[in-house]
Amino acid sequence: MLERIKRHPKLKWAILILISLTAIFFLFFGSIYFGVWGKIPSSRELTELQQNKATQVLAANGKLIGKFYIFDRQPIKFSEFPDHLLEALIATEDVRFYEHDGIDNRSLLRVFFKSILLQDESAGGGSTITLQLAKNIYGRKDFGMFGIVINKMQEAIIAKRLEDVYSKEEILELYLNTVPFSDNTYGIESASLKFFNKKTSNLSLEEAAVLVGMLKASHYYNPRIFPERSRLRRDVVLMQMARNNYLSLEEAEEAKLTPLILDYKSYSHDKGIAPYFREQVRKDVSKILDTLRNKDGKKFNIYRDGLVVHTTLNFTMQQLAEEAMLEHMEELQAAHEKSYGNNAPWLRNKEILNDAIKRSERYQSLLKQGLSESEILKRMEQEHPMELFSYAGMETRNANSLDSITHYLKFLNSGLLSVDPENGGVQAWVGGVDFRFFKYDHVAQSKRQVGSTFKPIVYTAALENGIDPCSYFSVREVTYKDGWTPSNSSSEGDDPNMNYNLKTALSQSMNTIAVKVLMETGIGNVIEQAREMGITSDLPGVPSIALGTASLSLSELATAYTSYANNGYYSRPYYLSRIEDANGNILAEFKPEISKKKAFSDDTRKIMVNMMQATVNEGTATRLRFKYGLQNDIAGKTGTTQNNKDGWFVGITPELVCVTWVGADDHRIGFRNTAIGQGANSALPIFAKLMQKMNADAEFNEITNARFAPLSQELADMLECPPQERDNFFERLFSGKNKDRRNDDQKDKKKNGFFKRLFGKKDKDN
Incomplete structure (x- = not known):
């Protein structure tokens, strides 16, 4: 063989080349095997594979709401x-x-x-x-x-x-x-x-x-x-x-x-079900994880560690709430724009426009680059293809940043929070009309004046402080010390000589009487009552508080109203149940926050529920019955703030409290008129449509079929009085009808007044 190789030099070179290539290959392979080109995991390391796993957010029934991830990965077992x-x-x-x-x-x-x-x-x-x-x-x-x-x-x-x-x-x-x-x-x-x-x-x-x-x-x-x-x-x-x-x-x-x-089903941050809720969960869970450590002493990572976050959210109710909101807001937005026509504040009000321009991300970004205002505006006038929100679908067209700002200024926004009154568990959370374009969460971040939805707190305090529900107050306007003269939203039928009992005054949302009830009860007592019902925000100690000039969040308002459906104990809304690691170990668990002390007596609670049922059956919220055909047991209260800036509705059933709000993000832009902007028209329909959808779904029978307990005979007798009565001659004579109206609130007569007793009407025990 060797002789043959010697006689054929080409064969010799071929063998040498082959040996050399083989040696090079093995050297090259060895360099790879031993990590010259990068470490290769050992068999031991391969047995401990750790991959980034998405954190899952689950509804109360275990259904997936959304995820937090860098890579959307959700491991399962081979058996699945x-x-x-x-x-x-x-x-x-x-x-x-x-x-x-x-x-x-x-x-x-x-x-x-x-x-x-x-x-x-x-x-x-x-x-x-x-x-x-x-x-x-x-x-x-x-x-x-x-x-x-x-x-x-x-x-x-x-x-x-x-x-x-x-x-x-x-x-x-x-x-x-x-x-x-x-x-x-x-x-x-x-x-x-x-x-x-x-x-x-x-x-x-x-x-x-x-x-x-x-x-x-x-x-x-x-x-x-x-x-x-x-x-x-x-x-x-x-x-x-x-x-x-x-x-x-x-x-x-x-x-x-x-x-x-x-x-x-997109589980991206901006899309999918409950995006505002998911963002709030992300913020809260991230803070909680900062206080926890894994077995290696390291912080958990919400994007990598495959955690499971259990929430109280009702998946189906959330879907229905979002549908109800969008259906109504599309109609309301069209009516809102039509009412203003070409004189809309988002087109004509230079102060609002200039403020919006200077708040915009584009303006702030160019300002940081050192550009002058004229240079910034010139840049912002440059057109480019832009996707703009509309209820008919996303609209892509050539527009500039100023067009975009004007476009979004016109939109009304909305918030909805539904909770289980027994424990405060959040059932539905809608923070706005579309998270992709309106990041501000009106459940978690917003506080607005609550209007007449504060009145039930005033009337609750009145009952707790001994005012009889059949007390009568004059509808007549009164000017108070600071020169403020509250009036009712409509003067139609407001006979100044007519007196109304508490039930009628609340159900018809009479402003003049609400303030008089507040003053007779005492501002301090009303504020204390609000505190007892779970409200923590600052409350101004002025007469106008009776009309809801205090700014509260949807969560605070929901908290207060849960006490009416939870035997007098408020339940603060909560939405995190527990957090588990990827192996199912509980990292954190959360319990409901329910007050230990009753906010008011059982009799007061039952009377207030009855009075708010009257709001639905015969008062400002009757369209729940005649327009939306709801036959459920519902108590509630509408609310509208001054100049039609905000519309509110709070609906109460025995098993659910739902707060809805509608308004513009810029509080200087209100509704054009009360017909459009009043809470009964702007906010109530969202609740109404939600209830319609729930009525059609057997999943919610326990909520929709629930009934308030009937009043006892004693309480029914206590409320047995005419809704209104007219001043008689002697009362008008001695009430100083022609005197300064500043003193008129001191002259209002209650049912246990002298002339009532004189003519045989029995006093009620206060």
């Missing part, structure tokens, strides 16, 4: 994979998966000869599921011209180690939990929920084939963007299953006839 999903994966991606040890040499040879030498594009790939898993977990680095070779060799080493450490089932579980899909989605469970709104275990054969088909090129076969491409790729997967005997040809052909139907 349906057989047809695994069969589709193996038939399409790695038909010899159960026969190789991580590297399929037969497939590699096929790829080498057919793809590289013969340029046959139908040869398929040589990458196994295990090799793909290695790539999914560790990614690829840029090594320049040697990049593909180095990365492939690293993946081969990792794949062999993975096969040594894990069983085939475990490798499939790891693969399906890490493989990338379209729309920044990682793992089969996240993809299944996003594209079909169902858990992986519930995927049909055709749906599983769609997701497996996406793995070849996740963007190219994205069924949301390219449905026809995705369908054709699905059919290829189905035929691969038939070719490898997982399906009969007839079954595959039948499955191909199924239309591709998505039920796409």
Whole structure:
């Protein structure tokens, strides 16, 4: 042999070159194996794989509301994979998966000869599921011209180690939990929920084939963007299953006839159900996690650690609340814009426009760059394609920043908070009309004047301080010490000689009487009553507080009203139930905050509920009955602030308290008139539409069929008095009708006055 080599120098050089190349290959492979090009995880490290996992936010029934993530990954167990999903994966991606040890040499040879030498594009790939898993977990680095070779060799080493450490089932579980899909989605469970709104275990054969088909090129076969491409790729997967005997040809052909139907659910930060609520949960959970440590003594990461946040939110009620709000706000917005016409403040009021311009992100950004005001405005006048919000759908057109500011100034906004009065658990939370364009949360961040929704607190304090519910107060206007003269929203029928009892005055929301009741009760006593009912904001010690000049949040107002449906104990709204780590261990648990002391007596509570039921049955909220046809047991109170800036409604049922608010983000922009802006027209319909939807859904029978307990005979007798009475001659004579109205509030007669007793009407015990 040696003689032969000596006689043939070319053969000698060929052998030397082969030996040299082999040596170079092994040296090169050794450099990769021993980490010269980057450390390769050891078998021990592979047994402790840690991947970024999305934190899940769940509704009370365990349904997914949203996620917080860098990569949207939601791992599940092998037992949750349906057989047809695994069969589709193996038939399409790695038909010899159960026969190789991580590297399929037969497939590699096929790829080498057919793809590289013969340029046959139908040869398929040589990458196994295990090799793909290695790539999914560790990614690829840029090594320049040697990049593909180095990365492939690293993946081969990792794949062999993975096969040594894990069983085939475990490798499939790891693969399906890490493989990338379209729309920044990682793992089969996240993809299944996003594209079909169902858990992986519930995927049909055709749906599983769609997701497996996406793995070849996740963007190219994205069924949301390219449905026809995705369908054709699905059919290829189905035929691969038939070719490898997982399906009969007839079954595959039948499955191909199924239309591709998505039920796409975005879990992006700005989209999906309850975005305002999710943002508040994110803020609160992040603060809580700052106080906790994992087993390694490190802080938990809301974006990486796969936590599970359980909330009190009712998933279905939240959906219905958002629908109700959007349906009403679209109609109200149209009426609002029409009422102003070309004289709208967002078009004509220079002060409002200039303030909005200077508050805008664009203006502030250019200001930080050192530009002058004229330069900033010139930049802001430059047009470019812009997506603008509208109820008819997103509108894309050429516009400048000033156009955009004017556009958004005109929009009314809304807030809704529904709570379980027994424990304060939040059932629905709507912070605005669209989180993508209006980030300000009117539940969590806003405080506005509450208008007449404060009046029940005044009347509650009056009853608690001994004023009889059948006391009569004159509707006549009175001027108080600071020169303030409250009036009713409509003077129609306001006979100055007419007196009304508390029930009628509250149900008809009479401003003049509310202030008189406040003054007789005592401002301090009313403020103290508000505190007893859970209100913590500053309350001005002035007569106008009776008309709701105090600014409160929806949460505070809801807190106060829960006491009427919870036996006199207020329940402060809460929404976090518990936080768990990825293994189900409880990291934090939260309990309801319910007052330990009754805010008022049982009799007061029952009388107030009866009086607020009258508001619905015969007062300012009657459109709940005649327009929306609601027959539920409902108590409530409308509210409208001065100059129609804010509209409010609070609805109470035995099992639910719901607060709704409507107004413009800029408080200087009010409704054009009371007909549009009053709470009964602006805010009440959201509650009404929500109740209509709940009435149509058997899930809410416990709430919608609940009834208030009837009044006892004693309390019914206490309220048995005419709604109004006219001053008689002697009362008008001695009430100083022609004297200064400043003193008139001291002359109002109650039912237990001298002339009532003189003519035989029995006193009520105060």
